[in-house]
Structure formats: C-alpha cells, structure tokens
Amino acid sequence: MNQVNRTRRKNDLLGWPVIGWFFTNSKIMLGVRLIVLALLGSAIYFGLVYPTQETNPYTGALFWSLFWPFFLIVSMATLGTVFCGICPHSFVGKYLNRLGPQKPLPGWLKNRWLGFGLLLMAYWVPLYAFPDVLKTPWVSAVFFLVLTTFAWVMFYRYRNMAYCSSLCPIGTVTSAFSKVGFAQLKTDQTHCETCRSFDCTKACEWNLRPYFFEKKNSMGDCTLCMDCAQACNAVELTLTRPSKQLSQPSTAKEPMNVWVYVWLLAVISITMRFHHSLGHSAIKEDLPWVQAGQWLEAMMPVPMLDWVGVVALTMAVTLTFAIVWGTFAISARLIQMPVKTYFQSVGQFMAPLMLIGALSHIGSFFFLHYASDLMNAGYWLVGSAATAEPLATFRDGWVHLFGLFNYVAVIWALWVLHKRLGYLAVSGFQRATLWLISGGIIWFYLFLVVFRALIPSGH
Numbered sequence: 001m002n003q004v005n006r007t008r009r010k011n012d013l014l015g016w017p018v019i020g021w022f023f024t025n026s027k028i029m030l031g032v033r034l035i036v037l038a039l040l041g042s043a044i045y046f047g048l049v050y051p052t053q054e055t056n057p058y059t060g061a062l063f064w065s066l067f068w069p070f071f072l073i074v075s076m077a078t079l080g081t082v083f084c085g086i087c088p089h090s091f092v093g094k095y096l097n098r099l100g101p102q103k104p105l106p107g108w109l110k111n112r113w114l115g116f117g118l119l120l121m122a123y124w125v126p127l128y129a130f131p132d133v134l135k136t137p138w139v140s141a142v143f144f145l146v147l148t149t150f151a152w153v154m155f156y157r158y159r160n161m162a163y164c165s166s167l168c169p170i171g172t173v174t175s176a177f178s179k180v181g182f183a184q185l186k187t188d189q190t191h192c193e194t195c196r197s198f199d200c201t202k203a204c205e206w207n208l209r210p211y212f213f214e215k216k217n218s219m220g221d222c223t224l225c226m227d228c229a230q231a232c233n234a235v236e237l238t239l240t241r242p243s244k245q246l247s248q249p250s251t252a253k254e255p256m257n258v259w260v261y262v263w264l265l266a267v268i269s270i271t272m273r274f275h276h277s278l279g280h281s282a283i284k285e286d287l288p289w290v291q292a293g294q295w296l297e298a299m300m301p302v303p304m305l306d307w308v309g310v311v312a313l314t315m316a317v318t319l320t321f322a323i324v325w326g327t328f329a330i331s332a333r334l335i336q337m338p339v340k341t342y343f344q345s346v347g348q349f350m351a352p353l354m355l356i357g358a359l360s361h362i363g364s365f366f367f368l369h370y371a372s373d374l375m376n377a378g379y380w381l382v383g384s385a386a387t388a389e390p391l392a393t394f395r396d397g398w399v400h401l402f403g404l405f406n407y408v409a410v411i412w413a414l415w416v417l418h419k420r421l422g423y424l425a426v427s428g429f430q431r432a433t434l435w436l437i438s439g440g441i442i443w444f445y446l447f448l449v450v451f452r453a454l455i456p457s458g459h
C-alpha cells in the first residue's frame with residue numbers, strides 16, 4: 001500500500017473502527033464476497049432443484065426478502081453503490097476479465113438503455129403482468145442464472161470491466177441512485193497534487209480516476225470495491241450531507257440518470273401506490289385501473305395474466321410521464337429553456353422521492369414478511385421443521401409508522417428541487433413559481449399518500 005503521511009479526517013469512514021477495518025481489509029472483503037457468491041449460487045441451485053414455493057422457501061426469500069430490499073434499496077439510500085462492492089458478478093468477473101482476450105466493447109453495446117430496458121421489460125412488466133409466475137423459485141433462479149451467465153461472458157470478453165459501466169442493469173440503477181445517500185469516495189487532494197505513482201488508478205480495474213471524483217461531484221461508475229483504498233491511504237470514504245451529489249452541479253456527463261429516476265418512480269413508486277396500496281383499500285372496486293382490468297379479464301382472459309396489474313402499470317407510467325413532462329415543459333417555457341435541458345438540470349429530485357419513499361414499504365415489510373421469510377429459509381436449509389411467524393401484522397398500529405418515510409421523501413425531493421433551481425439564473429419569485437410547478441409529480445405522490453391514509457383498508 002502507498003502509505004502517505006496523513007491523519008484521516010473525522011468524517012472519513014475508513015478511519016472509523018469497525019467500518020474502516022471492514023473496507024480496508026482485503027481478507028474481510030474477500031470473505032464477504034465469497035459469502036454473497038455462495039448465497040447467489042445456492043439460491044439459483046435450489047431454485048432449479050426445488051422449483052415451487054411449497055417445496056422451497058429459500059430461493060424467493062434470498063432474492064426478494066434480502067437482496068432486493070436490503071442489499072439494494074437500503075444500501076443505495078445510505079452508502080451508495082456498496083452492493084456493487086460485494087457483487088458476485090463483478091467479484092468473479094474480475095478474474096475472468098484478467099483471463100479474457102481484453103477486447104474493447106463494441107460501440108453498439110455501449111448503451112446503458114440496453115440493460116436498463118431489459119430490466120424494465122423482463123422484470124418490472126412481468127412482475128405486474130404475471131405476479132404468480134415471476135416469484136416462483138424456478139423462474140427467479142432461471143432469471144438470475146441467465147443474468148449471471150451473461151455478465152460473466154461479458155466480463156471475460158471485454159476489457160476494463162466494461163459490463164459494469166455500459167450494460168449491467170443493476171449497475172445503472174445503483175450508480176444513479178447512489179447519489180441520494182451520504183457517502184462519497186474521494187481522495188485527499190493535498191497529497192494527490194504531488195502524487196506521481198497514481199496507485200489508486202492502477203488498482204482500479206474499472207480504469208477510473210478517484211482523484212477527480214470530488215472535482216466532478218460524481219463517482220461515475222465506481223463500484224466501491226475499495227481496491228484503490230487498499231492501494232493508497234489518501235483515498236477516503238467521506239460522510240457528506242445527504243444527496244450532496246444530487247443537489248449540487250456535476251461536470252460528469254450522465255444523461256441517463258434522470259431517465260432512470262423517472263422510469264423507476266413510475267414503475268415502482270406510482271404503480272405500487274395504484275396497484276398495491278389503493279388496490280387493497282375499501283374503494284378498490286371503484287378504481288379505474290381495477291374496473292378496466294376486470295373488463296379486459298372478462299373480454300380477453302389469458303391464463304396467469306393479471307390484467308388489473310397491466311392496466312395499473314400502464315396508467316401509472318402514462319400519468320407519471322405526462323405530469324413530469326407537462327410540468328417541466330411549462331417551467332422550461334417560463335424561463336425560455338429547452339425542455340430537455342430543464343429535465344436534465346432539475347430532474348434529480350425524483351431520486352429521493354422513489355428511494356426514500358421505498359423505505360416505508362421495506363421498513364414495514366421487514367416485520368410483516370422479510371424477517372420470517374429469512375428465518376424460514378434458514379430452517380429449511382438446515383432441515384428443521386420449525387416455522388417462524390411474522391414479527392407483526394397489519395393490525396399492529398406501529399407498523400404503519402414506517403409510512404412516515406413517504407413524507408420524508410416528499411420533503412427531501414422538494415429540498416433537492418429547491419437546490420437545483422438555485423443553479424438556474426432565475427429571480428426569487430421565478431424560483432418559487434418553478435418550484436411549485438416543477439414539483440407536480442411530488443404533489444401527486446403526496447396526494448396519493450394522504451388519500452390512501454384517509455380511506456379505510458379493504459381487508
């Protein structure tokens with residue numbers, strides 16, 4: 001390791017007792033990566049061998065009660081791309097990359113829309129259209145087996161871990177949403193200015209230059225693998241103000257990020273509010289997507305297809321894009337700016353709306369499902385006949401306190417919008433007007449949350 005003579009700052013997590021030791025110790029990181037690889041491999045294996053939910057509570061619990069809510073959502077909302085740092089795809093991919101022919105990635109594959117579009121079409125659409133199919137152990141196992149095989153082939157063939165920076169759908173999501181959290185990898189510039197060894201860059205298999213991260217206010221495609229931090233102690237993992245990377249301008253060219261925010265806001269936050277939250281309320285039968293879906297079910301029945309889910313998704317996506325584009329078009333016109341430029345300048349506020357809002361679901365579902373799912377997966381793995389009951393039910397009032405995350409998400413999004421508008425050359429009155437208009441999707445989200453809170457449950 002390049003040991004420069006310096007004392008770590010107080011807000012540098014790498015100087016903290018447990019977390020610093022964890023990230024800077026290559027053996028500990030290796031152990032964690034091996035465990036995550038074993039979890040992925042076992043979930044896929046058991047999903048293929050025991051294909052139904054009745055015979056296998058393990059595969060579904062690992063993917064949908066551990067990986068998705070905690071390894072992805074909670075980690076993105078806090079430490080950013082930390083999941084990528086322990087990702088089994090890139091862990092094995094690093095070794096494959098060294099063995100492979102080191103070809104440059106062809107131009108047509110340098111398109112983040114390929115992987116992200118596939119995620120929308122192969123995961124989110126089937127999730128609402130065929131909900132009973134996608135979460136069966138066999139289908140989950142095949143889905144991740146195909147993704148894993150594809151990732152490893154790409155890592156083997158193309159140099160500089162190009163799969164992560166150009167194709168990986170998970171990486172597209174983590175790198176965009178990691179800006180919501182409060183940790184940023186950067187370097188101590190007082191040492192970098194005179195450095196001639198560039199050990200951090202030499203250690204980075206993604207060919208990144210961490211000494212530019214702070215200046216750009218972006219970590220680009222950094223996977224927080226910590227190889228650079230283990231190569232030079234001038235590398236820091238700094239605690240920052242939450243959403244610093246979102247609320248301040250960046251010189252990095254990342255036009256895809258805002259599209260990722262709006263798409264996931266539509267397919268996760270708004271569709272879930274329509275289909276699951278309002279869909280379980282006392283007015284369920286009166287909802288337009290339920291009525292249209294039931295009508296389609298009667299007219300064109302398709303085995304396993306949930307028409308109500310399809311219509312809820314379609315309406316949520318259409319409404320979200322209409323509100324976002326409509327309010328942005330009006331705002332852009334008021335200050336005579338092209339709407340696409342305005343979209344890229346202020347659309348970052350949608351990231352906390354989706355991600356922090358999702359914590360309301362994850363917090364309550366930990367007690368309602370995830371904890372007992374994971375305990376039952378453990379019992380099944382060791383051959384025990386014991387079963388764990390959920391830690392709470394919907395009747396426990398305190399479980400609904402996690403719904404407060406929805407209001408935190410609204411305040412957070414409004415604050416980021418306010419900060420982003422501050423970088424446009426507008427007067428105080430214009431800024432307030434733009435804030436009210438451009439926040440249309442935030443007001444709509446707030447309306448859905450409050451409306452749901454005012455009507456009784458349907459069960």
Ligand code: SF4
Nearest residue numbers: 084087090164168171
């Ligand atoms: S970008 Fe994808 S493959 Fe790369 S580390 Fe992140 S999740 Fe893994």
Ligand code: SF4
Nearest residue numbers: 204222223225226228
């Ligand atoms: S910049 Fe550092 S932490 Fe980020 S991918 Fe490169 S080596 Fe890993």
